[in-house]
Amino acid sequence: MLLCGSPALAEKEPLDHKIPPGYVPDEARDEQGLWMEFEEMERRLNKSALLVRDADINNYITEIVCRVAAAYCNDFRVYVIRNPGFNASMTATGMMQIWTGLIIRANSTDEIAAVVGHEIAHYTRLHSLQRLRDMKKKLAAGSVFDIAVILATGYSTPLGQMTAMMSVLSFSREQETEADLLGTRILAEASYNPHASYKVWQRIIAEEEAAAVKRRKPSAFSQTHPATQQRASYLESLVVSTYGADDAEPVADEKLLAILNNHYLFLMEDQLDTNRFGRTRELLERHQEIGVEPSLVYYFYGEMFRQRNEEGDMQLAMDSYLHSIEAGAPPPDAFKSLGYLHLKSGDNTAAQIQFRKYLEIDPGADDRAMIEFYLEK
Numbered sequence: 001m002l003l004c005g006s007p008a009l010a011e012k013e014p015l016d017h018k019i020p021p022g023y024v025p026d027e028a029r030d031e032q033g034l035w036m037e038f039e040e041m042e043r044r045l046n047k048s049a050l051l052v053r054d055a056d057i058n059n060y061i062t063e064i065v066c067r068v069a070a071a072y073c074n075d076f077r078v079y080v081i082r083n084p085g086f087n088a089s090m091t092a093t094g095m096m097q098i099w100t101g102l103i104i105r106a107n108s109t110d111e112i113a114a115v116v117g118h119e120i121a122h123y124t125r126l127h128s129l130q131r132l133r134d135m136k137k138k139l140a141a142g143s144v145f146d147i148a149v150i151l152a153t154g155y156s157t158p159l160g161q162m163t164a165m166m167s168v169l170s171f172s173r174e175q176e177t178e179a180d181l182l183g184t185r186i187l188a189e190a191s192y193n194p195h196a197s198y199k200v201w202q203r204i205i206a207e208e209e210a211a212a213v214k215r216r217k218p219s220a221f222s223q224t225h226p227a228t229q230q231r232a233s234y235l236e237s238l239v240v241s242t243y244g245a246d247d248a249e250p251v252a253d254e255k256l257l258a259i260l261n262n263h264y265l266f267l268m269e270d271q272l273d274t275n276r277f278g279r280t281r282e283l284l285e286r287h288q289e290i291g292v293e294p295s296l297v298y299y300f301y302g303e304m305f306r307q308r309n310e311e312g313d314m315q316l317a318m319d320s321y322l323h324s325i326e327a328g329a330p331p332p333d334a335f336k337s338l339g340y341l342h343l344k345s346g347d348n349t350a351a352q353i354q355f356r357k358y359l360e361i362d363p364g365a366d367d368r369a370m371i372e373f374y375l376e377k
Contacts, residue, residue: 015182017124021071031092034132038093045079045095052080052100054266060259061098064109068117068190072124084270086204090119092128104267104283105203107290109256110187110196117183117190117197125182127175134172180235188243195246198235201228203286210282257291264296265331272300277308298324299334306337314341332362336371343374 025031045051052058061080066073075094083099090096096119098112106112122128171179180197188194205228240246260267271280281304287297302320305313321338324330339354355371365371 015121015125015178015185017182018126019124021075023075025092031129031132034129035093038091038095041091042077042093042095045097048081050082052082054263057103057259057263060255061103061112064113065096065116065120068113068186068192069120070186070190072120076120076123082270084274088115088119090123090128092123092126092132094123100267100270103256103259104271104287105207106200106256107203107286108193108196109253110193111200111203112256113190113192114183114187114196114200117187117192118179119183120186121179121182122171122175125175125178127171127179130175131171176231180231181238184235184239193246194239194243195236197239198232201232201235204228205232207279207282211276211278260287261293261296264292264300268296268300272303272307275307277304280304293327293329295324295327295329295334296331298327299331299337302334302337306341314345317341332358332365335361336367339371339374 025035057080058078062078065076065078069076076090076096077094078096078098080098080100084101084104085099086101086105087099088097088102096116098116102112102115184194184197187197208228268283271283274280280300284297284301284304288294298320302317302324305317305320318338318341321330321334321341324334325338335354335358339351339358342348342351342354352375355375359365359368359371
């Protein structure tokens, strides 16, 4: 296995694309079969309830993809998927998936572009086809469809071959390193900040540390990907030596801030539902630093403390909702949640005040009848 930063790979000729724009598979039966199954999977994805259809978000992500892809732009179809995890993927057919969890973890558009560049490099280096052929060697049985499902989703079919499948679920370490190297280059060629290629991994490291993630043995991901810290260090060394030091201030650009501010409730709701409070708090602290609307951030602090419900959290939640309201642009639910906490503490008068404010701001609320019931009581 070749680790990230291996001299053997770094000393090769500069990596380049293996396929031209507008590429279609040759007559090789395995490649054609892979394309057919991914095309069917894409048809199903178009009907998925998890597909984000908001034009604002889709236009923002598609613009990034096309700028990084350059001549390959027309080869890709971009799908934003409602999932709080940090992930993006690309199939051999040009179907790219961007999870909403990537958007809320980025400190800048450049960092989203860095992940996009990495995925495009996988595509132009034909890594998916290499994975397919590797997998077919390791599986004693299983159709091309079974293999395509594994490649696209990371889940195996119930064929009793989990061990073999897990060994090829992800790109090899050499493929990941190739994608890092080529992805960083095309990122810079698109006039994005190449330093974002390692900074995005530094964010993930900080989140992992905040969540105090402890594993007794390496996960399947860590076995097939360069270790996150090693990857960040190697990329930083490569980028600094190639492009010089980065003196840019760590603030979000206007486009990313607009997306976060306009869609924050939607984007953070799923993260909150993971009940991973260490990760959520790390993200909220980061959003405060880059300038997300304070009322929105404080509201989710309140929601986080309320759901965590440890000793002292109810007071922290109340304080956070009040900060959200005082900041001047609170979501209506800040008043409602504060009202419920007052009700729970036995302060009915304070609860009524907040419930009435909630209905004043959102007279058409779906739960209006329930709130009016509490007011009558």
